[in-house]
Amino acid sequence: DQQVKQNSPSLSVQEGRISILNCDYTNSMFDYFLWYKKYPAEGPTFLISISSIKDKNEDGRFTVFLNKSAKHLSLHIVPSQPGDSAVYFCAASIGSGTYKYIFGTGTRLKVLA
Amino acid sequence: DTEVTQTPKHLVMGMTNKKSLKCEQHMGHRAMYWYKQKAKKPPELMFVYSYEKLSINESVPSRFSPECPNSSLLNLHLHALQPEDSALYLCASSRQGFPYEQYFGPGTRLTVT
Numbered sequence: 001d002q003q004v005k006q007n008s009p010s011l012s013v014q015e016g017r018i019s020i021l022n023c024d025y026t027n028s029m030f031d032y033f034l035w036y037k038k039y040p041a042e043g044p045t046f047l048i049s050i051s052s053i054k055d056k057n058e059d060g061r062f063t064v065f066l067n068k069s070a071k072h073l074s075l076h077i078v079p080s081q082p083g084d085s086a087v088y089f090c091a092a093s094i095g096s097g098t099y100k101y102i103f104g105t106g107t108r109l110k111v112l113a
Numbered sequence: 114d115t116e117v118t119q120t121p122k123h124l125v126m127g128m129t130n131k132k133s134l135k136c137e138q139h140m141g142h143r144a145m146y147w148y149k150q151k152a153k154k155p156p157e158l159m160f161v162y163s164y165e166k167l168s169i170n171e172s173v174p175s176r177f178s179p180e181c182p183n184s185s186l187l188n189l190h191l192h193a194l195q196p197e198d199s200a201l202y203l204c205a206s207s208r209q210g211f212p213y214e215q216y217f218g219p220g221t222r223l224t225v226t
Binding site for chain 1: 117144146153154155156157158161163168169203204205207209211212214215216217218219220
């Protein structure tokens with residue numbers, strides 16, 4: 001049972017445009033969410049996070065939106081750059097100090113120059 | 114220094130071999146993790162150490178044996194593996210307590226023949 005899902009396995013976007021990556025979850029106990037980027041032959045790199053007490057968090061070109069009622073979060077990248085081409089994973093955690101993170105299935109983003 | 118290092122990068126082993134994967138971080142993190150990632154799948158949590166003590170074992174077969182000799186080092190001892198254990202093994206670390214972002218190493222690509 002996949003508790004965190006990314007229903008789009010891949011996404012192509014023109015350079016300079018907005019990239020929107022989506023993530024849905026089923027467990028209402030999740031209270032902290034993270035986005036990671038992964039290049040081939042490298043480990044995931046942390047991008048941005050959001051606590052369940054917020055509905056938006058912004059860091060430079062990256063903004064994460066959380067809709068708790070819909071159990072949905074999204075990552076917006078504006079403007080998209082060719083170096084953003086990678087696999088993006090969302091991840092969710094239950095509770096403080098549990099150290100347990102559930103990763104989504106990943107979306108491969110390709111930014112076209 | 115925000116680097117997590119893993120050795121070796123690649124490992125090929127037979128089903129009767131014994132080998133070890135090593136992970137090191139010098140960020141002062143007291144939570145360390147082992148994940149397994151198969152192709153086109155999300156990372157799956159295997160073990161979590163908190164303050165050098167095993168706090169999570171996700172029902173991993175005993176042919177995988179983790180060890181945390183000190184706060185900077187994490188090992189994964191492998192014995193009598195099966196071909197289906199072939200995967201990318203990722204080590205990560207984070208601050209302890211409230212969910213914090215994890216810093217991942219580049220992984221060890223393991224092939225069991």
